Amino acid sequence: MSENADDKPVHLLLVEDEPDLRNTLRYNLKRAGYVVTDVGNGREAQEALAAAPQGDRGAVDVVVSDVMMPVMDGIALVKALRADVVMRELPLMFLTAKGDAADRLEGFRSGADDYLTKPFNLEELLARIQVQARRALVARRMRKLLPAPTSADKAAGDDLYAKVAMWEARFPMLAVLRRDQIVGGSKRTLALLREILVRAPGRDPVLIVGDTGTGKTGVAEALHRLGPRADKPFRVVNCAELAAADQAITAGKLFGFGKGSGLNNVSKDGQPGLLEDVDGGTLFFDEIHRLPLDAQAMLLLPIEGRPFHPAVGKGNPRTVDLKFIFATNVDLKAESAAGRFPFDLYQRLAQSQIKVPSLGERREDIQTLAEHFLDECKAEFDLQNATFAPSLARHLVERDYDGNIRELRNLVRELARRAAFELDTVLQLEHLPDGWDDVDGDTLRPATTSAPTTQAPGAPAPSSAPPATSAAATTKPPSSPPAKAMAGLDDDACGFWNEVEMQELVALRRHRFRIADAEKELGLSSKSRTLTNHLRGLCFKALTHTMRGDAFDVAGASRLVVGRDDEALLDRTVERVQSYLEMVEKHVAAHTTELLFNNLPRDYRKFVERAIDAARVQLSSRATH
Structure with missing residues (x-):
C-alpha cells in the first residue's frame, strides 16, 4: 500500500x-x-x-x-x-x-x-x-x-506523558501492565494508572467503581502486581455466585468454621476460611454489592486489621494481613441509604475509590485497544499479519459501547473469526456478524427485535416468510411509481438498474447507506441481511458494467451505486467495492471461489463470475512478470 x-x-x-x-x-x-x-x-x-x-x-x-x-x-x-x-x-x-x-x-x-x-x-x-x-x-x-484537545487537555496530557517514563523506572512491572492489561495512552488512562500507583503500596482497602465491562478486574490485578504483595496470592471472590448460597455457608467460607459447626464436609475441629488461606496476599471482592448483607458487615473488622471470630461454630479470634480490593457498578451510597449495604463499610471504602472510565470517556484508546485484542487472537485464527480496513476502524471509533472494553474485545474476536474464514488478512465492514446493525449507520449496535404483537385466541399466527434468495423475490417494498424511484438516481443510471434495484438504491441513499434503516423502510428483516447481500450484488453488477477489458473501474462502479452528489458516501463506497475485489482475488488464489456465492442472490452470480475470471487473468499476468 x-x-x-x-x-x-x-x-x-x-x-x-x-x-x-x-x-x-x-x-x-x-x-x-x-x-x-x-x-x-x-x-x-x-x-x-x-x-x-x-x-x-x-x-x-x-x-x-x-x-x-x-x-x-x-x-x-x-x-x-x-x-x-x-x-x-x-x-x-x-x-x-x-x-x-x-x-x-x-x-x-x-x-x-x-x-x-x-x-x-x-x-x-x-x-x-x-x-x-x-x-x-x-x-x-x-x-x-476525535475532538481536538483543548490547551488544558494538552497541558494535563503532556504532564502525565512526561511522568510515565519516571513511573516505569520506579515500577518495572508497569511497562508490562501497560502492554498487556491497562492498554491505552489517553489522558484518562494515564490518570487511572496514576491512581493505581498511588493506591497499590499501602494496606488500605480500595474500592473500584465503574460500569460493566470497563476492566475493573484488570485494575484489581494491577493494584496487586504493582504492590509489595505481588509475590503473594491474589484471589477473586465472585460475590454474585455467593449471593445465591446459604448465608451461613457463605460467611463460613470467607471467615472460617469453628468447632462444633455441625455442618457436613466440615471437620469437627473447624476449618479456616478464605481470608486465612490468602493471608499475606490480596483478596478481591467483585460485585461487592451482591454479597449477603451479614457477610458485608463482618468484613469491617478484618479490613481494619482487628480480630474476628469464625462465622459458624466456636473458635478463638484471629487476625489476617490482607490487601482488600472491592469492585462495584452500582452507587454504594444509595445502596447504603436504602439499607442494602452497611453504612460503616461504605464510609470506610469511600475514602479510597478508583473510578474506571467508560470506553466512551477514553475514545482515543479504541484504536489501540482494538489492535491489542486483534493481536491476542492472531495465533488462534492464523492471522499473523491481520489489520483493520480503514473504513471498519473508523466505525469502531465512532460507535458506542454499552458493554465497554468487554464488548469491543468480543466484537474484534468475532471479526477476526470471520476474516479467517474468508481467508482475508484485512478485517472489513463485511466481516461484521449477523445480528448487528450495518456499520454504514451512525452506530454499531446489536440488532433489536421488535416487541411481540398481542394475538387474539384462535387467531392465525403471523406468517414468517423465509429470506429472499434473488432480487426479484424480496419482500415487496412499499409501492412507489417507477418515476418516483428514478428521481433518487442519476439520469444515466435509470436505464441500468431494474425497478426493484432502483427502489433499494433510493432507500439506501435516502438513509445515507444505513442498511438497517433502509431495510426498515423496505419492509425487510434486519436479521436476514437481505439488503446487505443485495448491495454486494449491486456493486458487482456495477463493476461489470464499468469494466474495460479485464480492468475494473472502482470509482465508476461506486458512482453508479451512490450517485454523483455525495462525495463522502462515494469515498466510503469505493472502500467497500475495493474490499469486494480484494476478497475475490484472495479466494481465486486459494481456490475457494465457491465461498463468494454464499448468501448472494442468484441474479448476481454472473457478475461475480465475471469478476473471478478477471482476477484469474490479473493473477496469471503478475505470475508471468
Whole structure:
C-alpha cells in the first residue's frame, strides 16, 4: 500500500548503516511507490523525525530500522520513540542479521511492531511494511475523528506523558501492565494508572467503581502486581455466585468454621476460611454489592486489621494481613441509604475509590485497544499479519459501547473469526456478524427485535416468510411509481438498474447507506441481511458494467451505486467495492471461489463470475512478470 485513501503517499524513514544495502532498499521502496527518507543511525533518525512536518502532510508514517548500528542502535531508538509524547504510536519494524529468539524478544519488549531477519525476500518486506502502513493510516483517520484537545487537555496530557517514563523506572512491572492489561495512552488512562500507583503500596482497602465491562478486574490485578504483595496470592471472590448460597455457608467460607459447626464436609475441629488461606496476599471482592448483607458487615473488622471470630461454630479470634480490593457498578451510597449495604463499610471504602472510565470517556484508546485484542487472537485464527480496513476502524471509533472494553474485545474476536474464514488478512465492514446493525449507520449496535404483537385466541399466527434468495423475490417494498424511484438516481443510471434495484438504491441513499434503516423502510428483516447481500450484488453488477477489458473501474462502479452528489458516501463506497475485489482475488488464489456465492442472490452470480475470471487473468499476468 504505497498510497492511502487520502492520496497521500506513505512516508518511510529507513535507518540502515550499511551503504550498499541502504541504497538498494531505498531504490526498491521508492520503486514500490513509497516516499523514503534514509539515514545511517538512530541519532540521525531522531533528527530526521524532529525535522519532518507534523500533522498528516509530510509526516513519517513508518520507521524501518536496522538493529546493530554505531552511535545509536535500533533498540535505543525504539525506546526513545516509545517515551516520546508525539512519536510513541509511530510504527517501527526491525531488520536484523541476528534472528535468534532472545534478540527478537528484546526488540518486541522495547516496543518494536515487527521483526524481519536478513537476508529477506523483497516481497515479504513490502508486505510487512504494508501492514504497518495500514496501521499508520488507521491511526491518522482515528485522530481526525476525535475532538481536538483543548490547551488544558494538552497541558494535563503532556504532564502525565512526561511522568510515565519516571513511573516505569520506579515500577518495572508497569511497562508490562501497560502492554498487556491497562492498554491505552489517553489522558484518562494515564490518570487511572496514576491512581493505581498511588493506591497499590499501602494496606488500605480500595474500592473500584465503574460500569460493566470497563476492566475493573484488570485494575484489581494491577493494584496487586504493582504492590509489595505481588509475590503473594491474589484471589477473586465472585460475590454474585455467593449471593445465591446459604448465608451461613457463605460467611463460613470467607471467615472460617469453628468447632462444633455441625455442618457436613466440615471437620469437627473447624476449618479456616478464605481470608486465612490468602493471608499475606490480596483478596478481591467483585460485585461487592451482591454479597449477603451479614457477610458485608463482618468484613469491617478484618479490613481494619482487628480480630474476628469464625462465622459458624466456636473458635478463638484471629487476625489476617490482607490487601482488600472491592469492585462495584452500582452507587454504594444509595445502596447504603436504602439499607442494602452497611453504612460503616461504605464510609470506610469511600475514602479510597478508583473510578474506571467508560470506553466512551477514553475514545482515543479504541484504536489501540482494538489492535491489542486483534493481536491476542492472531495465533488462534492464523492471522499473523491481520489489520483493520480503514473504513471498519473508523466505525469502531465512532460507535458506542454499552458493554465497554468487554464488548469491543468480543466484537474484534468475532471479526477476526470471520476474516479467517474468508481467508482475508484485512478485517472489513463485511466481516461484521449477523445480528448487528450495518456499520454504514451512525452506530454499531446489536440488532433489536421488535416487541411481540398481542394475538387474539384462535387467531392465525403471523406468517414468517423465509429470506429472499434473488432480487426479484424480496419482500415487496412499499409501492412507489417507477418515476418516483428514478428521481433518487442519476439520469444515466435509470436505464441500468431494474425497478426493484432502483427502489433499494433510493432507500439506501435516502438513509445515507444505513442498511438497517433502509431495510426498515423496505419492509425487510434486519436479521436476514437481505439488503446487505443485495448491495454486494449491486456493486458487482456495477463493476461489470464499468469494466474495460479485464480492468475494473472502482470509482465508476461506486458512482453508479451512490450517485454523483455525495462525495463522502462515494469515498466510503469505493472502500467497500475495493474490499469486494480484494476478497475475490484472495479466494481465486486459494481456490475457494465457491465461498463468494454464499448468501448472494442468484441474479448476481454472473457478475461475480465475471469478476473471478478477471482476477484469474490479473493473477496469471503478475505470475508471468
